[in-house]
Amino acid sequence: MLNFDALLFDLDGTLLDTAPDFITALKIQLQRHGREPLADEVIRTCVTNGSVGLIQRGFDMPTDHPQFETLREEFLALYLSNLADKTALFAGLQQVLDECSTRNIPWGIVTNKPWKYTEPALIELGLMDSAATVICPDHVALPKPDPEAMYLACSQINIAPDKCLYVGDHVRDIDAGRAAGMATVAAGWGYIEAGENIHHWNADWVVDQSHELHSLLF
Numbered sequence: 001m002l003n004f005d006a007l008l009f010d011l012d013g014t015l016l017d018t019a020p021d022f023i024t025a026l027k028i029q030l031q032r033h034g035r036e037p038l039a040d041e042v043i044r045t046c047v048t049n050g051s052v053g054l055i056q057r058g059f060d061m062p063t064d065h066p067q068f069e070t071l072r073e074e075f076l077a078l079y080l081s082n083l084a085d086k087t088a089l090f091a092g093l094q095q096v097l098d099e100c101s102t103r104n105i106p107w108g109i110v111t112n113k114p115w116k117y118t119e120p121a122l123i124e125l126g127l128m129d130s131a132a133t134v135i136c137p138d139h140v141a142l143p144k145p146d147p148e149a150m151y152l153a154c155s156q157i158n159i160a161p162d163k164c165l166y167v168g169d170h171v172r173d174i175d176a177g178r179a180a181g182m183a184t185v186a187a188g189w190g191y192i193e194a195g196e197n198i199h200h201w202n203a204d205w206v207v208d209q210s211h212e213l214h215s216l217l218f
Contacts (some may be wrong), residue, residue, distance in 0.1 A: 019040075093213065118134065
């Protein structure tokens with residue numbers, strides 16, 4: 001078993017497979033605007049960059065386009081209406097959370113997903129009450145890769161950063177964890193962009209499949 005007193009996760013692409021609901025929302029929006037549909041796997045790799053990345057890819061539009069923000073707001077409204085329809089824990093991660101509970105190890109979430117979308121998804125999935133801390137960009141001045149959110153999570157659970165393990169599927173997650181002094185795990189099962197080599201992120205461990213995380217941790 002690895003030596004850690006608390007386990008923290010990124011949300012989208014790490015703890016939760018939220019891509020199916022993002023895919024639904026973007027497909028509805030593209031159809032509404034007469035745009036060609038994108039393949040599911042193409043959309044999945046864009047989820048890590050949030051609504052900005054999805055609109056950029058779906059509409060082939062730069063962020064300074066005069067219609068960009070209107071389209072982004074429309075997309076987010078569509079997503080909010082179905083944000084927990086198909087979203088679920090990645091395979092094997094319920095076992096990890098159950099093990100944390102059995103061992104009295106607090107677990108939590110540090111995400112760049114706004115609270116408006118994070119809270120209802122966690123409530124719908126029955127995870128909010130068992131999470132020891134949930135930190136969103138609304139709660140800090142600077143989101144990841146800045147370590148501020150990581151420090152806030154540690155403060156809330158009263159555990160030093162060097163006793164925490166952080167799991168994430170983007171280099172900004174690993175950078176934030178390392179900057180805070182945490183041990184880090186790169187989640188190879190997440191929404192990794194094409195051409196990205198997660199072994200270059202300098203995480204302490206790389207885990208390719210979500211169902212393998214339990215055996216690494218415990």
